[in-house]
Amino acid sequence: MDSHEPFDVFMQECPSREIMQRLGDKWTPLVLLALAGGPQRFSALRERIGAVTPKVLTNTLRNLERDGLVQRTVFAQVPVRVDYELTDLGQGILEPMEILRLWSEEHVPKVLAARERFDARG
Amino acid sequence: MDSHEPFDVFMQECPSREIMQRLGDKWTPLVLLALAGGPQRFSALRERIGAVTPKVLTNTLRNLERDGLVQRTVFAQVPVRVDYELTDLGQGILEPMEILRLWSEEHVPKVLAARERFDARG
DNA sequence: GTAGTCGGTATCTAAAGGATACCATTGTGT
DNA sequence: ACACAATGGTATCCTTTAGATACCGACTAC
Numbered sequence: 001m002d003s004h005e006p007f008d009v010f011m012q013e014c015p016s017r018e019i020m021q022r023l024g025d026k027w028t029p030l031v032l033l034a035l036a037g038g039p040q041r042f043s044a045l046r047e048r049i050g051a052v053t054p055k056v057l058t059n060t061l062r063n064l065e066r067d068g069l070v071q072r073t074v075f076a077q078v079p080v081r082v083d084y085e086l087t088d089l090g091q092g093i094l095e096p097m098e099i100l101r102l103w104s105e106e107h108v109p110k111v112l113a114a115r116e117r118f119d120a121r122g
Numbered sequence: 123m124d125s126h127e128p129f130d131v132f133m134q135e136c137p138s139r140e141i142m143q144r145l146g147d148k149w150t151p152l153v154l155l156a157l158a159g160g161p162q163r164f165s166a167l168r169e170r171i172g173a174v175t176p177k178v179l180t181n182t183l184r185n186l187e188r189d190g191l192v193q194r195t196v197f198a199q200v201p202v203r204v205d206y207e208l209t210d211l212g213q214g215i216l217e218p219m220e221i222l223r224l225w226s227e228e229h230v231p232k233v234l235a236a237r238e239r240f241d242a243r244g
Numbered sequence: 245g246t247a248g249t250c251g252g253t254a255t256c257t258a259a260a261g262g263a264t265a266c267c268a269t270t271g272t273g274t
Numbered sequence: 275a276c277a278c279a280a281t282g283g284t285a286t287c288c289t290t291t292a293g294a295t296a297c298c299g300a301c302t303a304c
Contacts, residue, residue: 007227009152012172017152019233020226024146026292030131030139042251050134053293054252068236078301079250089232096221103218104142105129110211111141114190148261164282175262176283200270201281246304253298260291267284274276 022067023093027052027060032090032097035070039085069093144189145215149174149182154212154219157192161207191215 007016022028027049034040034048046057061084064070069090075081086094129138144150149171156162156170168179183206186192191212197203208216 007230009155009223009226010170010172014230015234016223016227016230019230020151020222021148023222023226024148024151026143026146029142029146033131043249048132050132051293053295055254055294056292058252059292066237066240067233068239069233074251077250079248080252080300082251089229089236092229093225096218096225099218099221100142100145101131101138103215104131104145105138107211107214108129108136108138108141111189111191112137114211115188117190118188165280173262175264177263177285178261180283181261196282199281201279202269202283204282248303249301251299253296255296256294258291258293260289262289263287265284265286267282269281271279273278 019067022063025060025063027056028064029097029100031057031060031064032069032086032093033101035084035086035090036094036098039073039083042082042084045084064090141189144185147182147185149178150186151219151222153179153182153186154191154208154215155223157206157208157212158216158220161195161205164204164206167206186212 007014009017009020011017030049030052031045034045040048042057042061045061046052046054049057052060061070061072065072065084068087071085071087071090073083073085075083129136131139131142133139152171152174153167156167162170164179164183167183168174168176171179174182183192183194187194187206190209193207193209193212195205195207197205
């Protein structure tokens with residue numbers, strides 16, 4: 001049951017905790033999944049994801065870039081073009097994210113039913 | 123490449139998106155993982171998780187209860203005892219959460235190195 | 245010079261998270 | 275009777291994060 005890793009998310013000061021919490025940022029999973037198909041431009045990400053504001057998308061992407069999951073490339077064109085793509089490290093997180101996504105999509109009915117039951121009780 | 127599910131996290135109004143974003147709440151993964159070993163009391167969860175305040179822990183647990191992932195049981199003892207445990211639905215999300223945890227713990231060095239590189243550039 | 249494109253930033257408001265103190269219940273010790 | 279302790283929270287206040295909206299700078303085409 002115990003982990004044999006040198007890092008442990010249950011140790012309060014362990015960096016792995018912060019990293020896991022970052023992966024669960026509100027928009028991080030969607031951004032990573034949106035990049036699954038290859039490099040994407042900023043505006044394409046905005047369109048694909050839909051409800052995210054530019055400020056927050058920028059922030060999410062900066063964090064991912066800083067953590068080495070995403071590579072940002074600027075093309076000196078006019079108008080300027082910026083591509084975001086997964087690094088090798090970022091590729092490695094795709095599968096867990098897909099699993100999370102599939103779970104969410106598959107269990108919608110059960111979760112909605114549970115909510116109705118809960119709300120009915122008050 | 124397209125999903126054949128009736129729900130799609132990339133559809134802005136799809137409940138699956140909200141569900142996935144809830145799974146990525148700041149404390150949700152840790153709470154679910156803390157419940158992996160069986161029922162836990164409120165205070166035990168607080169201790170195990172460490173930096174979470176009671177208000178936020180209550181909130182996280184309420185959301186999980188509402189979504190049917192966690193069962194809350196009150197024992198009429200003195201002092202009162204409250205157990206939280208995973209439902210069947212909640213059990214099903216454990217594996218994805220474990221994967222996320224392992225990824226986070228395994229890739230700490232790479233992420234930290236990426237951060238240093240990023241911050242060095244400014 | 246006017247308008248359009250792209251990738252953002254600036255500013256302000258609303259919501260979520262965090263720190264700290266406190267409460268209700270009842271058993272026990274004195 | 276009285277204070278005290280344990281558990282599982284609330285209540286209050288403050289800070290941080292997210293959201294809405296407007297705008298900017300570089301350049302090009304008209």
